[in-house]
Amino acid sequence: MESLDSTILNTAVPTIADALRIAPLSMKAALTSYTISLAAFIPVSGWIADRYGTRWVFFTAIGIFSLGSLVCGLSVNMPMLVGARILQGCGGALMMPVGRITMVRTFPRSELVRAMSFVAVPGLIGPLLGPLAGGLIVDYLHWRMIFFVNLPIGLMGMYLVFRHMPNYRSERGTPIDFVGLVLFGSGIALLSYVREVFGENELSAKGIVFLLCVSALLLLAYGRHALGAEYPLLKLRLFRIRTFRVAVVGSFATRLGIGGMPFLLPLLYQIGLGYTPVRSGLLIAPSPSPQ
Numbered sequence: 001m002e003s004l005d006s007t008i009l010n011t012a013v014p015t016i017a018d019a020l021r022i023a024p025l026s027m028k029a030a031l032t033s034y035t036i037s038l039a040a041f042i043p044v045s046g047w048i049a050d051r052y053g054t055r056w057v058f059f060t061a062i063g064i065f066s067l068g069s070l071v072c073g074l075s076v077n078m079p080m081l082v083g084a085r086i087l088q089g090c091g092g093a094l095m096m097p098v099g100r101i102t103m104v105r106t107f108p109r110s111e112l113v114r115a116m117s118f119v120a121v122p123g124l125i126g127p128l129l130g131p132l133a134g135g136l137i138v139d140y141l142h143w144r145m146i147f148f149v150n151l152p153i154g155l156m157g158m159y160l161v162f163r164h165m166p167n168y169r170s171e172r173g174t175p176i177d178f179v180g181l182v183l184f185g186s187g188i189a190l191l192s193y194v195r196e197v198f199g200e201n202e203l204s205a206k207g208i209v210f211l212l213c214v215s216a217l218l219l220l221a222y223g224r225h226a227l228g229a230e231y232p233l234l235k236l237r238l239f240r241i242r243t244f245r246v247a248v249v250g251s252f253a254t255r256l257g258i259g260g261m262p263f264l265l266p267l268l269y270q271i272g273l274g275y276t277p278v279r280s281g282l283l284i285a286p287s288p289s290p291q
Contacts, residue, residue, distance in 0.1 A: 007130025037089025065091030
């Protein structure tokens with residue numbers, strides 16, 4: 001549902017921008033706000049699942065994501081759409097990590113890789129169908145239907161979670177790292193904001209440099225805090241494990257290259273080349289394979 005939502009929205013960016021009477025590039029705020037929300041709330045997802053149980057947290061996450069989709073579809077201006085996307089991000093931040101926690105606790109280690117692979121394959125259906133579905137909806141229906149598509153999927157998901165998902169909870173509760181949450185969440189959110197406004201002349205060069213320095217100081221402060229905390233929000237000591245370090249660095253470098261393609265390609269095809277949303281969606285559909 002998350003991957004379908006993001007890819008379906010990318011294809012409809014020019015149409016939604018025209019309906020809201022804003023520049024198409026300004027629509028990236030609706031995309032980055034979701035990402036910022038994910039970055040801020042994903043680190044606490046494990047603690048919430050341990051405290052309240054995987055079933056109820058996952059059930060609530062789908063409900064929050066679906067509610068955010070409903071508000072997105074009812075949005076009449078950009079601030080309302082951005083706020084709704086942040087709400088979606090709060091739900092999305094709990095869905096994927098909690099789902100993976102459930103799988104890790106359900107399957108033995110000998111079967112974990114096979115189970116993860118089985119789950120990953122259906123996850124590619126959303127990015128594969130999303131661009132084409134977005135094009136068809138924009139061409140033949142209304143752009144608001146892009147968000148309303150999530151509602152029946154969300155209701156079905158909530159029913160299946162309630163009936164079949166195990167409810168794992170940690171017997172030994174650990175305190176949440178509020179200081180780490182504030183430092184890390186603020187630093188990441190501020191860094192993402194600077195990247196969003198960079199090149200739009202909304203801030204002076206001095207203002208951008210100042211915000212970058214503040215963001216770096218917040219993240220460095222979190223690093224120092226995490227190394228001395230008993231229960232840090234993110235365990236930086238994990239980077240001492242070579243395989244983990246290589247995987248994170250490699251994934252970061254790869255996503256720097258391909259992360260902007262789903263947003264930029266629809267603009268190129270529809271605004272630059274004048275293609276219809278359906279044709280644009282057909283050209284973008286093969287992109288899930290490298291992601």
